[in-house]
Amino acid sequence: MPTHSLRHLNSFKLAANAKELIDITSIAQLDALLPTSGNTLILGGGSNLLFTQDYDGLILHNQLKGIEITQDDEFYYLQVAGGENWHDLVMSCAKQGIGGLENLALIPGTVGAAPVQNIGAYGVEFCDVCEQVQAHDMESGSKQVFSVSQCQFSYRESYFKAKRQFFITGVQLKLAKKWQPELGYGELKAWAQSLNSAPTPLQVANQVIAIRENKLPDPRVLPNVGSFFKNPLVSMEQARTLKFSYPAMPQYPNQGKIKLAAGWLIDQLGLKGYGIGGAAVHQHQALVLINKKDATSKDVVMLAQSVREKVAEQFGVTLEPEVNFIDAGGYSHLDKALTYV
Ligand SMILES: Cc1cc2nc3c(=O)[nH]c(=O)nc-3n(C[C@H](O)[C@H](O)[C@H](O)COP(=O)(O)OP(=O)(O)OC[C@H]3O[C@@H](n4cnc5c(N)ncnc54)[C@H](O)[C@@H]3O)c2cc1C
Known part of the structure; x- marks a missing residue:
């Protein structure tokens, strides 16, 4: 029971x-x-x-806790236990004038989960600041330390996500003392251009928070998991064909392919606010599905499928969920969930 x-x-x-x-x-x-x-x-x-x-x-x-900061002439080294809160870590660094994490402010969750999907936002990914990851192999019980290359990070992927057998107990981050803010992302860029002097890590963090609060629903108010779908990667050829039919379609080169904006595709279909049962596409952010009122897992699964189908019909692009589906037996996926909800 x-x-x-x-x-x-x-x-x-x-x-x-x-x-x-x-x-x-x-x-x-x-x-x-x-x-x-x-x-x-x-x-x-x-x-x-x-x-x-x-x-x-x-x-x-x-719930593993603990943060230790050491330094040499060039870098700060942060040893952080996996159960620490990610956003609190970002803000604690920013307040101490330690730069490098500020673009990842307000991402919910723990430090130990950050390597799993190589969290990213506003032009920075976890892999950019990672020095090593410490983990317990749940199958053998042995302890292992992974270098960045062993983590096999890519867009929302890692060795840990592929294997699922490692309990990440801690991470070591390496942050350069000669900090250069990453302000290339649209809304951050516009903000940076309006400043008279170079921003501090704390100013960037606060701006990221302001941008995110403006466009993402607060999960404490409208329960959600952030981006429900990954931004799809398509071939150059498919991207060219799509651009021909939809000249305004945003496209970004990524790992030899082209990344499309899943939210833009969903938005083009007029699906903001579209709902099934208690689940809905958020009114202002098409990539976020929300638990509007007493949603059941069936509502969410049916909504995700309906959105995926409509996008595939219109654009010939298959959306893949970013969120981890979990059923009675463990990791699952949307197609399997459709068979039992
Ligand atoms: C409002 C909102 C905004 C978000 N914005 C972003 C964003 O901008 N960018 C982004 O990348 N993500 C974003 N996310 C997704 C999410 O916050 C991140 O994926 C985060 O890292 C999940 O952390 P968690 O502790 O909640 O993980 P959980 O949801 O508890 O777990 C997620 C996965 O990681 C595994 N995991 C968790 N901890 C460990 C561990 N210690 N060792 C091994 N595996 C572990 C779990 O088993 C599971 O597979 C957002 C989510 C929300 C709700």
Whole structure:
């Protein structure tokens, strides 16, 4: 019988239960627990998880805490435990005048989850500041340290996301003392041009917060998981054909392909505000699906499918969810969820 409610542990506020849940507050506790056998899921802040069924396994809720900062002439080195809050870390650095993380302000969740999908925003990704990742292999119980290249970071992907068997206990970040703000992203660029002098990390962080608050719904008010879909990568050829039919379509070169803006595609179809049951596409941000009122996992899955179908019909582009679907047995996906909701 499921016993642990997950409703307040996922930012979509979907009703789901877990068979077992353990708060992980020390490495020693993890050492004693691992390797685990059977279904085990790591939970951070729950801001990138979609529970489509009750979870029939053990949830390890990461609450590891601790931040240590050292430095040499050129760099600050931050050793941060995986259960720390990401945004609090960003703000603490910005307030101390340590630059490098400020573009990633207001991304919800934990530090330990940041490498998993290589979080990114406003021209900066986690991989840009990462020096190493420390993890426990849940299958063998052994400890491992990953260099940046071993993490295999790419757009919203990493080795940890591909493998799923590592519990990230901590990360080491390396931040240059000769800090250069990254202000190339549209709204940040316009703001930077209006300044009389170079901004501080704190000023950039506050501006990122202002931009995000203006366009993204606060999950505490309108439960959501941020971008529901990834921005699709298409071939140069497909991008050219699309640009011919839709001259205004935003396109960005990325890893030898072209990245399209999923939100723009959804918006073109007039889907802002479109809903199924208690789930809806946000009124102002087409890439964000929200729990408008008492949404069930079925509402969300049906809405995601409907949006995906409409985009595919119109543009011939398949949207892939960025959020992690979790069902009774663990990691799942939209097509599987459609078979049982
Ligand atoms: C309003 C909003 C805005 C957002 N904006 C952005 C954005 O701009 N950019 C962006 O990239 N993302 C964004 N996100 C997505 C989300 O915040 C990030 O993916 C974040 O890193 C998730 O952290 P979490 O602790 O909540 O992870 P969870 O949702 O708890 O877990 C996410 C995944 O990571 C795994 N995981 C968690 N902790 C660990 C660990 N210690 N070791 C190994 N695996 C682990 C989980 O098992 C799961 O697979 C946004 C979400 C919301 C709600």
